[in-house]
Amino acid sequence: MENPKASPEECWGDHHNTSIDKFMKIDAHVIGIRGHAQSEVAAQRCIISSDAVKNDFVVRPVEYFGLSRHPYVTKNRPARIACAMSHYFLWEKCSNQDETFLILEHDAKFIRRLDIDWMGNFDILGINNPLGATRKANLFQAKVQANLAEYQDVPWIDNKKVPQGLAGNSAYLMTPRGARKMIGLVDDNMKAHVITIQDMDESVEVAERCIQSAEKFGTEVEFFKATTPKDDPVAIFKKERLSPRYFSTKFSRRNNVLSCFLSHYFSWHKCLRDNEPTLILEHDALFVGAIPDILHKIGTYDIINFGKPSYGKYVIPKPGLVRLVSKWHLPGAHAYMITPKAAELLITAAKCRAEAADIFISNRRFPDRVGEYSPWPVEVDDSFSTVQHEVGCRSKHNMGPDFKII
Numbered sequence: 001m002e003n004p005k006a007s008p009e010e011c012w013g014d015h016h017n018t019s020i021d022k023f024m025k026i027d028a029h030v031i032g033i034r035g036h037a038q039s040e041v042a043a044q045r046c047i048i049s050s051d052a053v054k055n056d057f058v059v060r061p062v063e064y065f066g067l068s069r070h071p072y073v074t075k076n077r078p079a080r081i082a083c084a085m086s087h088y089f090l091w092e093k094c095s096n097q098d099e100t101f102l103i104l105e106h107d108a109k110f111i112r113r114l115d116i117d118w119m120g121n122f123d124i125l126g127i128n129n130p131l132g133a134t135r136k137a138n139l140f141q142a143k144v145q146a147n148l149a150e151y152q153d154v155p156w157i158d159n160k161k162v163p164q165g166l167a168g169n170s171a172y173l174m175t176p177r178g179a180r181k182m183i184g185l186v187d188d189n190m191k192a193h194v195i196t197i198q199d200m201d202e203s204v205e206v207a208e209r210c211i212q213s214a215e216k217f218g219t220e221v222e223f224f225k226a227t228t229p230k231d232d233p234v235a236i237f238k239k240e241r242l243s244p245r246y247f248s249t250k251f252s253r254r255n256n257v258l259s260c261f262l263s264h265y266f267s268w269h270k271c272l273r274d275n276e277p278t279l280i281l282e283h284d285a286l287f288v289g290a291i292p293d294i295l296h297k298i299g300t301y302d303i304i305n306f307g308k309p310s311y312g313k314y315v316i317p318k319p320g321l322v323r324l325v326s327k328w329h330l331p332g333a334h335a336y337m338i339t340p341k342a343a344e345l346l347i348t349a350a351k352c353r354a355e356a357a358d359i360f361i362s363n364r365r366f367p368d369r370v371g372e373y374s375p376w377p378v379e380v381d382d383s384f385s386t387v388q389h390e391v392g393c394r395s396k397h398n399m400g401p402d403f404k405i406i
Contacts, residue, residue, distance in 0.1 A: 026173070027094075028059040028102040031086045043106040053113040059104065062090060087169060094179035095218070095290065101174050102127075108170045116173070120151030123178025130167030140167055180218030180290065190291075190337065192279035193224035193270070195263045202384055202406060206283045209381075213287035217377070221281065224270070226263040233258035240265070242354045251395055256387045257356055264333060264357040265350060271343040278343075279306070281378070282334040289377035291337075292321075301371030302342035303361060307335035308376035311395070317374040324370040329362035335378035336361065342369065 028050070032043030043061055050059045087103065094101040100119075108128065119125050130140040136157045143155035154166060166172055174182075194210045197203035207223060214221045227233060233255055237244050242265075247257050264280065271278035279291065291306060305324060309331030317325045330336060333356075338346065349365060363370055384404035388395075 025099060026057045026102050027097065027099045028055075028057045028104065029062045029090055030059050030104040030106060030108065031062050031090070032106040039106050046104055046106060046108045046110075049110040053110045055110065055114055057102070059102075062086070088183070091174065091179040091182050094174055095176050095183060098176045100176070101179070103169070103172055103174060105168075105170045119173060119175065122151055123175045123181065124166070125151065125173040126154070126166040126171070127173060128167060128171035133168030133170055134166075137167065177216070180216070183218045183290075183293070190277045190279055191271075191274055192219055192221045192281065193267065194221050194281040194283055194285065195226045195267065196223045196283050197226045197228055197386060198223070199228075200386070200406065202404070203283045203386065206382075210281055210283060210285045210287070214281075217287050217290040219279070219287065219291050221279075224263075224267060226283075227259045227266065229255040229259050231259065231262075233262055236262055237354075241351055244354070246353055246355045248356070251389070251391060252356070252387050253389050260387050261354060261357050261360070265347070265354075268338065268343040268346045271338055272340050272347070275340050277337055277339050279335070279337045280333075282332075282380075284380050284382040285334040285378050286381040287377060288379050289375065291377055292373060301369060302339045302345070303366065303370045304337045305330055305335070305370070305372040306337065306376060306378050307332050308379045310334060310380040310382075317372050319374050321371055321373050323368070324363055324372045326372060328364060329360075330358040330370075332380060333357040333361070334380050335376075342366075345369070 030043045030046045033039035047059045047061070050057075090101060090103050102114075114127065130137045130144070134140055139157050140155060143157065144152065147155070192214065194207045196207040203226070211221045211223075227236065234244065237258060240262075244254075244258055247254065247261070249257075267278070267280045271280075285307065300321065301323075304321070305326070307330075309326050311332065312327070314326040314331050324330070345366065346361070350360070354360065361370060384406050386406050388405070390405060
């Protein structure tokens with residue numbers, strides 16, 4: 001970030017004959033340091049420069065302040081962190097408002113009107129002159145100018161092993177999808193996988209749908225191979241020193257419900273091996289919202305349900321992170337997060353009394369360790385069952401004429 005005393009960054013845009021209002025709505029914000037006279041003056045100068053070139057949007061000062069007064073003062077880590085958080089908060093706002101944002105730092109200055117009707121295939125588009133804004137700025141600019149494409153990838157200015165970012169963060173456009181991707185990268189301390197029956201087309205299809213819906217909200221999900229009746233779950237139970245005694249067949253097929261439990265059981269083992277919080281999903285899970293950034297609250301609960309109850313009566317919890325109240329046990333095991341500590345507890349408890357995964361994870365068995373986030377960001381959208389028999393499907397699913405029991 002440049003010192004406010006220095007020459008402001010020049011923002012440039014590609015010229016089109018079309019009006020920005022007609023094609024793309026932009027919400028523009030400039031970041032400054034509240035209470036810092038030079039920064040406030042620079043931010044106001046940025047706003048005035050935008051008005052002077054008659055942009056079709058209004059640049060507003062943001063509510064978050066914390067830019068560094070000097071460029072790249074490595075020893076001043078709090079200032080660097082504050083600067084990053086100013087951008088991060090705007091990414092969150094961009095994602096929540098579902099609008100394209102123009103993010104400016106206080107030393108940005110418009111030298112001509114920004115007319116842009118779309119962003120090509122990019123979710124983040126830098127629009128500031130690289131000179132004075134980044135290292136090897138002359139090389140950066142030369143490579144951009146040599147490329148005749150109107151929209152282009154950020155050029156490589158170093159060895160290919162070193163990724164190149166924008167030419168500073170003085171001025172860039174960001175779509176809501178781009179914001180969610182960046183938030184996901186910042187919050188990438190939580191792994192996520194979806195349990196998938198890999199030799200069943202229906203399971204793979206809905207699991208892919210789950211992954212795509214998660215991506216829209218900034219969560220990267222990988223496949224996790226399910227245990228199936230073909231794997232001989234009774235033999236696996238014996239090998240793992242688990243007892244199938246408490247698995248009811250009132251709603252479920254025996255080998256199928258045992259296989260489902262083992263899929264979760266081995267997911268807990270993976271969490272323990274990876275030693276990272278893990279979001280466990282079943283193949284018919286569908287994201288309808290973003291997983292909130294609550295890893296800093298992990299000490300409060302070791303298990304957190306993110307899934308809307310998929311069957312029966314339930315209580316709607318208060319918004320935010322609360323103790324599990326929708327049911328006395330997980331309201332379906334289609335979306336929940338566990339810590340490595342919880343994984344170890346679950347594995348140990350399973351040796352004593354294993355049950356269907358959603359019943360097994362309960363307030364009774366793990367008092368004060370199971371939380372729930374509301375509004376639920378994940379729902380179930382199922383058209384078939386790999387666990388329940390017909391009685392179970394009629395009790396737990398909206399079993400229409402197209403519903404399958406597989």
